Amino acid sequence: LPKFWVNLSKKNLFNRREVFSRPSLQICLGLILGLLCTMTALVVYEISSGLFPDDYANMRLPVRSNYLYLGAMTIEFVFINPILEQIYWNVFLVGLCEPGKKITLRTVAKITTFFGLYHFFTISYIIGIRLAIPATIGISFAGLCFLFIRCHFGLLASILTHLGADLGIVLVIFDLVFNNILQTNSMHVKPLLLAN
Numbered sequence: 001l002p003k004f005w006v007n008l009s010k011k012n013l014f015n016r017r018e019v020f021s022r023p024s025l026q027i028c029l030g031l032i033l034g035l036l037c038t039m040t041a042l043v044v045y046e047i048s049s050g051l052f053p054d055d056y057a058n059m060r061l062p063v064r065s066n067y068l069y070l071g072a073m074t075i076e077f078v079f080i081n082p083i084l085e086q087i088y089w090n091v092f093l094v095g096l097c098e099p100g101k102k103i104t105l106r107t108v109a110k111i112t113t114f115f116g117l118y119h120f121f122t123i124s125y126i127i128g129i130r131l132a133i134p135a136t137i138g139i140s141f142a143g144l145c146f147l148f149i150r151c152h153f154g155l156l157a158s159i160l161t162h163l164g165a166d167l168g169i170v171l172v173i174f175d176l177v178f179n180n181i182l183q184t185n186s187m188h189v190k191p192l193l194l195a196n
Contacts, residue, residue, distance in 0.1 A: 026157040034164020041168025055131050074170050082162035090150040116140030
């Protein structure tokens with residue numbers, strides 16, 4: 001096995017005590033911050049859609065306009081994605097970059113930068129470069145907040161906060177998709193995948 005995998009297997013990257021320590025505090029904090037993230041996503045959407053109407057008109061949504069696909073996307077994006085991303089970005093990669101208990105500023109900068117770049121390349125095709133740049137700054141800040149919450153309060157709190165952020169994004173996608181369905185004669189939003 002490669003040396004880093006051997007070293008990685010000796011570390012306790014997923015500490016069960018951390019996940020379940022102070023569960024009521026983690027749940028309350030995660031739900032409050034998650035609700036704040038949901039509201040922030042909706043407010044930013046309202047403001048930015050007024051400032052950049054042409055960018056929203058030319059957006060390529062990676063969803064079909066049928067309810068089964070939207071339901072499956074919602075379950076994956078709201079309930080599965082936050083768990084996977086928090087474990088990957090804030091447990092696995094932090095443990096890979098920082099073998100000790102203390103997380104350095106250099107590790108925080110690496111994780112936040114990679115988190116932002118990953119999301120930039122993911123969303124730039126869908127929403128366009130002009131919206132992707134400020135969105136990436138916001139997403140990087142969110143990633144920094146998720147890491148802070150995970151380090152100071154626990155993984156469960158960061159997962160619930162991330163869930164709230166993703167719920168806000170799903171509500172924005174629903175608004176865009178249903179506006180598109182209602183305006184089928186004059187397509188303002190161009191879906192990437194069309195329903196048959």
